[in-house]
Amino acid sequence: MKELVGNLAAHFNQWITVFLMVSGLYIVIARGNMIKKLIGLSLFQTSVYLLYISPGKILGGTAPILEDGVSVYANPLPHVLILTAIVVGVATLALGLALVVRINEAYGTIEEDEIFERDTRG
Amino acid sequence: MRLDVILRITAKLILPMMLLFAVYVQFHGDYGPGGGFQAGVIAGATVILYALIYGLGATMVVVPVAVVEALIPLGVLVYAATGVMGLLTGGNFLDYSHLADDEVHGQEWGVFVVELGVFVTVASTMVAIFYAVAGRGRR
Amino acid sequence: MREHLPALQVLVPLFGALLCALVRRPRAAWLIAAVVSWIVPVIAVMLLAQVLGTGVVSYHLGGWDPSIGIEYRVDALNGLILVLVSGMAAVIAPFARRSVAAEVETGRVAWFYTMYLLALTGLLGIAITGDAFNAFVFLEISSLSSYALIALGSHRRALVAAYQYLVLGTIGATFYVIGVGLIYVMTGTLNLGLMAERIGAVQSTRPVLAALAFITVGISLKLALFPLHVWLPNAYAYAPSTATVFMAATATKVAIYLLVRFLFSVFGVGFVIADLPVTPILTVFSVAAIFAAATVAVFQSDAKRMFAYSSVAQVGYITLGVALATATSLKGGLIHIVGHALAKGGLFMALGAVTMRSRAFDIDDLCGIGRRMPLTMAAVVVAGLSLIGVPGTIGFVSKWYLVVAAFERGWWWLAFLIVASSLITVVYIGRFVEAAWFREPSAAAMGATEAPVSMLVPIWLLAVATVFLGLDARLPAGIAEQAASALGLR
């Protein structure tokens, strides 16, 4: 039990990361509303940012912008990777929402269950 | 209507500031947080705000659709062409070292032009998507 | 210029896509796409020749060392994939002109080719890169453009299919990123080669094991391994014909390549196969894919859907070759990648021609189509025989290696299952061929005429290739053997 508490403290941010990730994933799989699914998807993607960024931090360091008199900086590489990931995430969201708009026009609904129903009927 | 007047005048004050901020973020990326992507988002948002206040028609006169849609691939083209310049000046693709007399300056130039390409694509994509969604309307 | 070939491999289609988006005229866009599609295989063949002649080709983008920059790295394995993907693009180009004009409205044709070239860029980028994160970026380029291509299908279900693929594809890509992130945190590098060097020291730590799980599941979503295939049948069935041909022939293959690269190059054969139960797990899923998907295919009424389920089953054979993890089995898997690309490419092209001429999709509506389009349907028979694995076709060669590999392990039941599964393939191919050739023509079939030459030539090129490589498989077998030995398989 004591070990667990110690672990919880040492890895608190990572535990939260896992919680965020899984919540996003749960929304995507469990929900039938297409917009909600996409929001869940971007939640899922966003949580990955912490997985990359938090190991790059060094306690007592600063942002990786070089200055005189500072010697400890955070690792810049994860930041660059996540910048790219953010862009990919918003690009996916934009395309997904465009599809939702077209689906709504074609079917009159954005609930997956209703769409399947309408497809099997007609 | 009064509210509208206030909005328009405030917008006249704010929009140039936003553009200026975009330019600042673009060029200050070497020394502080920021760069082509963030600046492009701000610039794109400026155009969208303009459209929200002054109407879609007026905006499409200032920023025509055809121009916006041509700028999307042009930004990427600027980026990729800079890379090809590296290739033509004797280095590998995206090697900026030989773009200027000494390597450090070459790198600075390369990064500068490349960030400009990112800026163009990001800003124009945002505006183009906004135009497309706004042109769709509620049914 | 020769030393810049790796960069050009990806840059040529990229510039083509940019030009298409700038030009916006349908005919010009097709011409650009065609020229690009004919240049890329030349580059790929030159690269592969260089690899076979002088060994691994490495290219440092930006001139930076791989430890800080991004490296392109071509060996026999991805050289083969590059040739396959770009070669299929070259064959598809002439087919696309009429098919796209018939299925996509004029105002969007130029954008169609933009997306098509971007998908090509993305797939070539994944195949050639030696950097785990760069592979993710190009994976997303190919994925996003694929979603858009599927959504261009004429039925409203195409939109839903694209949406579902987008959701599942993004989950897959995010799983991949999580896996890569865990390895990165443990090794401090993104370069696949350096990862492979450093992973030995940390290979049995929990983050690395979890990374293996996440990467495998993530890529399995993209390559449509049963039961993660749910996005594929609808996507293939409702996308425009050209997009279906391209995706069926290339996209899943590149995903399989990425899986092979991670399992055997990065994690290492010794670790993955000897220490972990990867072989049994992957074998079970592969066999399940082969049988379940083929059985579902038998009961489909829509011809395109039937062949889409068949693709899920065929992916099973390839992953089986990966799972068994011997030189022989991987050889079988790689040859099956080539064979399936040729056969399924030809089949979907033939269906595209039929769709254009008859506007029918259901097998019942296509009765007797063989009498109206004999040349197209004869090619279907040839490609179908290769899919079944009849001796004299490349499909036989790959299944032969798989059976041999199963016997080498002493798994005679697996060899039996491989042979038995071919019988299900006979059933669904036979059902389609019987309807097309031996029944009275339906109304839709009566209205059809033979496909134009621009479609017949590519269709027959692929059909002939399945037979040619079936009679003499030395070339692909030789390359596959070199790839397998480079991966350390015996």
Added chain:
Amino acid sequence: MMLLSMLAVTTVGVVRARNLFAVAVLSGVYSFLMASVLIVLDAVDVAMTEATVGAGISMVLVLGVLHLTKTDEARPVHRALLPLFVATVTAAILVWAVSALPPFGIADAPIHVAGPDYLARSLAETGIANVVTSVLASYRGFDTLGETVVIFTAGIAVLMLLKRTPSGRGGESS
């Protein structure tokens, strides 16, 4: 830690809320909190981008699309056992893996030790003080080219789907 806990609470809100406007606004809140966390972690560039993208573009996009569709989520008709199972398994593997990662914030973790030394090289080789910029645009410039291509792809794809073409149909499906 406060911020992280608030993030978790916001996520619960997103999962539970059925009004999609509320969900959109909550996800904006989420992005701002995430940006704050990122600043604490010294990732200022990422924080700035997350704030502009997550709380800016994403929210505008979602709200714009909500304007075109309806705003309430239907109650689910089937029970969510399978999703719960998948989520639990994923969570279990992640917790199992993540709790064995090197402790937070130490300087001799493998990610720093084995990692490339951009910090020492950036000024000398590129003359750029913001190392994130030099890595982004030069050392890993090809990733950023790919990123720009992703934006290009998404932009053209959205246009292709939503723009009404002169030839009439505007992309309606039959």
